[in-house]
Amino acid sequence: xxRNRFPEPMRPALxxxxxxxxxxxxDGALFIDGLARRKAEYATLAQLAVVTSxxxxxxxxxxxxARYTRHPAVSDPVAxxxxxxxxxxxxxxxxxxxPPSR
Amino acid sequence: xxxxxxxxxxxxxxxxxxxVRALSDIDLGVEQGSMVCLKGPSGSGKSTxxxxxxxxxxxxxxxxxxxxxxxxxxxxxxxxxHRRETIGFIFQRFNILPExxxxxxxxxxxxxxxxxxxxxxxxxxELLARFAISHRARFPAGQxxxxxxxxxxxxxxxxxxxPIILADEPTAHLDTALSxxxxxxxxxxxxxxxxxxxxxxxxxxxxxxxxDRTVTxxxxxxxxx
Amino acid sequence: xxxxNLEKQLNILDYALSSLxxxxxxxxxxxxxxxxxxxxxxSFQMVTKALSDKAREVLVHTPEITLQKMSVGRQxxxxxxxxxxxxxxxxxxxxxxxxxxxxFDEVRLANYTVMGMAVEEMPDGARLDTALASGTMPGPxxxxxxxxxxxxxxxxxxxxxxxxxxxxxxLSLKAFEVSGEFSPDTDILTNDLVVMNLADARDLFAIPAGxxxxxxxxxxxxxxxxxxxxxxxxxxxxVRVLTRPQIQKTYQVVFGWRSGFGxxxxxxxxxxxxxxxxxxxxxLSPEERREIAILKVLGWQTSDILVVRFWESVIVxxxxxxxxxxxxxxxxxxxxASLFRPVLMGWSVxxxxxxxxxxxxxxxxxxxxxxxxxPYLAATVIPAWRSATVPADSALGG
Numbered sequence: 001x002x003r004n005r006f007p008e009p010m011r012p013a014l015x016x017x018x019x020x021x022x023x024x025x026x027d028g029a030l031f032i033d034g035l036a037r038r039k040a041e042y043a044t045l046a047q048l049a050v051v052t053s054x055x056x057x058x059x060x061x062x063x064x065x066a067r068y069t070r071h072p073a074v075s076d077p078v079a080x081x082x083x084x085x086x087x088x089x090x091x092x093x094x095x096x097x098x099p100p101s102r
Numbered sequence: 103x104x105x106x107x108x109x110x111x112x113x114x115x116x117x118x119x120x121x122v123r124a125l126s127d128i129d130l131g132v133e134q135g136s137m138v139c140l141k142g143p144s145g146s147g148k149s150t151x152x153x154x155x156x157x158x159x160x161x162x163x164x165x166x167x168x169x170x171x172x173x174x175x176x177x178x179x180x181x182x183x184h185r186r187e188t189i190g191f192i193f194q195r196f197n198i199l200p201e202x203x204x205x206x207x208x209x210x211x212x213x214x215x216x217x218x219x220x221x222x223x224x225x226x227x228e229l230l231a232r233f234a235i236s237h238r239a240r241f242p243a244g245q246x247x248x249x250x251x252x253x254x255x256x257x258x259x260x261x262x263x264x265p266i267i268l269a270d271e272p273t274a275h276l277d278t279a280l281s282x283x284x285x286x287x288x289x290x291x292x293x294x295x296x297x298x299x300x301x302x303x304x305x306x307x308x309x310x311x312x313x314d315r316t317v318t319x320x321x322x323x324x325x326x327x
Numbered sequence: 328x329x330x331x332n333l334e335k336q337l338n339i340l341d342y343a344l345s346s347l348x349x350x351x352x353x354x355x356x357x358x359x360x361x362x363x364x365x366x367x368x369x370s371f372q373m374v375t376k377a378l379s380d381k382a383r384e385v386l387v388h389t390p391e392i393t394l395q396k397m398s399v400g401r402q403x404x405x406x407x408x409x410x411x412x413x414x415x416x417x418x419x420x421x422x423x424x425x426x427x428x429x430x431f432d433e434v435r436l437a438n439y440t441v442m443g444m445a446v447e448e449m450p451d452g453a454r455l456d457t458a459l460a461s462g463t464m465p466g467p468x469x470x471x472x473x474x475x476x477x478x479x480x481x482x483x484x485x486x487x488x489x490x491x492x493x494x495x496x497x498l499s500l501k502a503f504e505v506s507g508e509f510s511p512d513t514d515i516l517t518n519d520l521v522v523m524n525l526a527d528a529r530d531l532f533a534i535p536a537g538x539x540x541x542x543x544x545x546x547x548x549x550x551x552x553x554x555x556x557x558x559x560x561x562x563x564x565x566v567r568v569l570t571r572p573q574i575q576k577t578y579q580v581v582f583g584w585r586s587g588f589g590x591x592x593x594x595x596x597x598x599x600x601x602x603x604x605x606x607x608x609x610x611l612s613p614e615e616r617r618e619i620a621i622l623k624v625l626g627w628q629t630s631d632i633l634v635v636r637f638w639e640s641v642i643v644x645x646x647x648x649x650x651x652x653x654x655x656x657x658x659x660x661x662x663x664a665s666l667f668r669p670v671l672m673g674w675s676v677x678x679x680x681x682x683x684x685x686x687x688x689x690x691x692x693x694x695x696x697x698x699x700x701x702p703y704l705a706a707t708v709i710p711a712w713r714s715a716t717v718p719a720d721s722a723l724g725g
Binding site: 011012013015016020023024026027030034037038041044045047048049050051052053054055056057058059060061062 | 458476
Binding site for chain 3: 191215
């Protein structure tokens, strides 16, 4: 009867372990989804390979305004080094700031 | 003798500019099952004496044997081990952690002993039932009344079934009724075989019939009238 | 004994958890701020890793050797006649001339990448149709036909329409018809492309006959790329010779630099957080001092109290790490790193839809752990030694 008066709460360490398990299970689900995505990515990777070799591409189309990335044909040898041969451009598109608007 | 002090002195900050001599040449013996009151104004060295009996620190010189263990030169770690087996503390203002529940407060001494939660709860429940505060077990200690708080503090001092109970000015912040109740409980504990040392300058305490002996401390020495 | 010891550690863990819970508002805010810092750091790491991995995988197929003519330290059009001089070098399998450049659309303020080449001469050129969402690649005969990427279609508002015009340098208009459209799946490469045949590109950019921008050279034996590149540059000193390994290496270096730069910025945030944590942990409030003194008198060893501190820090930083990294992964994979798009893409007008899938190795996770959890632990547990200086007798009054 004593026990009834004090319903036994779970010990905090156990609650924490359960929480951690829940988080890790969620991460596991993400991982499984990641595997499926990886599979899909392999399919597109074949397409990307065809595009790269078929067009002779040399860069990702991520920073399209960069002076030196998209293709070496439109760059000169010092372009990636901007003002000084040692100063590599921080970001492919040149700066944090937008170009002046017209 | 459960508590045996002979020639005990305590000097704080020995060898430094702020050296303070808190106790000199104390001889004191307390039999098992007796109740002793340490009386004296604040700053008399009462608390220091209580700390030595309570195995919080060893004396600077002299011999102190608590429950048949010599404290001198005992490293801090072993003092702690010895303390938690032998001494139950009741503090001035009870020193309860207000955010913890009553149950958590009472079982604090059991945590480092590796007592599992179930056993902890059982032991606490027995004490709570004994002091008629079972209904407060899940309350934050900051929300219960002064009388209940006092009983919680006593329960905490008993949780590990320690043979010695030390109380430091337990009635200093209590009204007369609660002080009386406190002494009644102490008397019961004494009758149950506990050895009790109370530091107090409250007449309600040192004039209580259950007190076997009153020791007056003055300027760090035992005062013999 | 071992059982007791384990139970003791669990008890102390319980105590640490309940004391975190008691200060839940404070603990939660520390956890969230820390998780946010880890989130930024890990997101950035994952984005750059996913991108550079992708680049590495894809750039395996770049032309083996690219030739450009250099004059006055700048790149300029290369005469087609150079092909004849290459003919003398043994081991060259194929030379494909290209006109490749940017077309700046003044209306939409976007750069289009225009490629004029005979795609059927390229390796895999015949299979390019498989990468199209619809239509076919423009052939050598098809006048004014182009294959375009998704962003070009969007920029030119070509929905339901297949013709558009671009300006020649003299501002006369040249009409084009869309014959094919690259699949959105290949956006990361084809997003900004306008592919046409050599003649159309020459017409659009008004490049004189007999000149192209570069020559792609393919060799018979890929092992000999460097040898043949060397031979070419000896034969034609005015020509810049770019080899596939060079391009790959440069690209990875640039990526490494970019991610390094970003990481340093973010590590500053982390350092600030750790300093804050240190500052907070190194001062003991009166309540904390009181709690420590009480615990000590009640039989807790100083080491037990330190273990409580340790657990509190491990729990906060460990949870922050798991939450932060999970959020970072979701951000990168499911939201295409939308927070970092401006940083990654700058003011690019044409932006591909990114499908990023970082490949997380145990090493990367450990690295993030080492840069976040360990400094936090050091900053919070080391000052906890101060709790050892709280004398137990301070719990006794007067």
